[in-house]
Amino acid sequence: MGADNISQVLPADVVSIAQGLDEFIVENEKTARHFLGAIKHPKAIRDIEFSTLNKRTDDKDIPKLLDSLVAGKDVGLMSEAGCPGIADPGAKLAALAHKKSIRVAPLVGPSSLLLSLMASGLNGQRFTFLGYIAVEKAARVKELKTIEHKSKIHKETQLFIETPFRNQHLLEDILANCDGETELCIACNISLPDEFVVTKRIRAWKQTELPDLHKKPTVFLLLG
Template sequence: MSAPATPLGKLYLVPTPLDFGAVPEGETPAALELLLPNETLQVAASLTHWIAENAKSARAFLKRVDAVQRLAAPLQAQQITELPRQAHKKGDHSPASAGDAQARALLSPALEGHAMGLVSEAGMPAIADPGSSVVRAAHALGIEVIPLTGPVSLMLALAASGLHGQDFAFVGYVPQDPRERGARLRDLESLALKTGQTQILIETPYRNTALLQALQQSLHPHTRLAVACGLGLPRQCTRSALVNEWKSRNLSSQLPLALPAVFLIGR
């Protein structure tokens, strides 16, 4: 009689605070129990096998978890494997790519019965961050996928924007070249005004000011523009107004644009 098969482990999608890399040097981050629900912290503390966007930031997150909920294994004993570098630069949502085979290999501990966590540097993994290939592979292998509760900057920004929250699209980054960027922003504006669909985009923090200037220069004066900066941080700030109001009221000066930001276009 053959031995029963080892039950598969589960894959937990573990959200992390939005403050990664955004807390000024010398300041202490907010206590984790103020940022994540207790159940999320309990599950994170119970895991010993991880797939991470960045191992260093994953360890920093686990160190903060340990201050609230004792880790099941010491930090040095945690098994943390990073997603391939190409997933960071080009994303990993290409079903026909070699990334799917790599993702399946990353899930080998779950096939051996270990529960696993998937984390990104900030927020919810696989949303505006790599990780979708791992989730897709888990479904293909019959591994249960469980998303845990935590912050998602795109949804927080949309809720705070006053823009259409029942029809929206996340479009990621726009081109850096000024002419291409202007053309792309006008295309997104046209779609938003024609259909009512809110367009959500992001940028690397050091280019936030340039993008906001381009938005004000490229969009129609009566298009609504919202910008949410530093979500989840003490300095968080959201402004939403027509483009002509952004200019006349100098709203840009009120935003901490050096912090991570989400930009929204609509009507």
């Protein structure tokens, strides 16, 4: 989450709740400290307790992250961008909280997936988020064709992402392998000043200059 556009992406009450907590489970401690500074957390940052939960965290280390919660304390879960547990760490912690009957309260924040879908004009009555797409060329082309076919059959918008430095390659593969009539929405740098959300049919994308997606967080939305 950007620490520079808080009033743009977080409701005031969510900021208040964060200001009232002194223990956080975070994806990245440095960014979390920066965020708490930006929202003017009333406590000195050195008095705030941080534990880390990210993709390198071993499953066996998750239970002890719940110790304070089991003792009755409120603890915040903070992820880098997007929402905890959605294309980000956190789900295993929430799952364990449910097993221990600890209340999990979601807070409103920006989700590039939902913001993209909302702005895309594609079907929001039925959609699938697939996560990261295959990296290897042949597997990726096969996956794209499956995605397109499934989307056409179910009239279901398919959302997927790629590691940002490979976005341009993914876009080229989509244009080379999908049907001209298929609709593609490219949603790039959502909620940043150069936000770009454009939907066109594949044949129209092929006739336009392509946007520069290199190293920019991008969601691809496809409707066959």
